Amino acid sequence: MTKQSIFGRISQLAKANINAMLDSAEDPKLMLDQMVRDYTASIADAESAIAETIGNLRLLEDDYREDVEAAKEWGGKALAASRKADELRSAGNATDADKFDNLAKVALGRQLQSEKEAKTAEPQIASQTQVVDQLKNGLNAMKTKLGQLASKRDELIARSKSAAAQAQVMDAVKSIDLMDPTSEVSRFEDKIRREEAKVRGASELAASSLDAQFESLEDLGELTEVDARLAALKSGQAAAIDQ
Template sequence: MTKQSIFGRISALVRANVNAAIDAAEDPQKMIDQLVRDYSSSIADAESAIAETIGNLRLLERDYAEDVDTANEWGRKAIAASRKADEMRASGNSGDADKFDNLAKVALQRQISAENEAKEAAPTIATQTEVVDRLKAGLQGMKEKLEQLKAKRNELVARAKVAEAQNRVADAVKSVDFLDPNSELGRFEDKIRRQEALAQGKQELAASSLDQQFIELENLGEVTEVEARLAALKSGPAPQAIDR
């Protein structure tokens, strides 16, 4: 049970790292452009399929029109043969009259056959027409979606560029943060402060040495005066007392 839990956590961690790497590698503009290309390709495929469907519908409609024309033609032939038979019968030529009536019957049979074929094709044509209309509407919807996608693409690309610029500015500002002791500028400032402190220390040390020299010089003056007075005592009369 513990092994399964560990393996599950490792698997989740791997997936998270992979997804994070993919997210970092994704270029919004390239990804959206690819989406536009994929959708455009889907529209092209749909157009091809719809064009084929429309072509089949037009063949059905053409066959239907031919069947209707054929039925009408055989109908006209049946009428002509029937009238001819009537004329022959009226003139007393029964044999030829029967012959033309038989031709009229054949024409009527052909008319009925063509009409049946047209009737059978009619529902299919109606169904296919509805399908084509729906496909055309769907295709138009896809094209409108593509235009919306292109417009959204331009918006998102612009927003991505603005966000990228903002991030760069933020990173640049962060890199020169005067208050951050860990920044490069902070380290430079600390180094300069140490150099300034060293210079101040040297100045104070030099000043201290100079003061000591003056003190020694003053002490030397006092010693010199004492020596001079001692020499005067040795060489001259005794000094008189100072009146009070």
């Protein structure tokens, strides 16, 4: 994978609209799982590429500081050589004075070269710094998006489990519907009602038999009374005849 492709994926993934992608998915949970895996892999690739880019920037910065420091040192050497030449020339030693002036020129040439290299590196460092900042921002956006994806996936899983639990409860409620004549509860209720009716019928039958017995006793009492009166009547008549 080249840096350009990694950087392009950083930009594309960081700008991805999660909701729009989910709307077109047949199974959002499966898609989110895949997206989380893709994002995690892309973040790892991006971190490696960005680390290399930052490393290159730091090398440029190191070279720049070395060039600046070298230019400063060569400038100091040129100044020292020039002063030494002036001292020798004042002392009447023109030959040695010329040698130190030549050394000063060499040092100045080295100073100019170092300054040129430092100046050339400045725009490269500025451009590379801007690129690194953009990549860091893109990487942070990807990590934020990854957190959103993980949260969305967990939310969907929770909602799916809740829906499944509700469906299970509804199925259970339907299976014990007391108003359903085909349900087991209704069948048991009907059986119990029949048993209760049978007991009531037996009770009524027992009560009816007892009433009949009491009615027989009443009839027997009336017959006995009739016989007694008849006997008394006969006894009264016999006494009247005797008189």
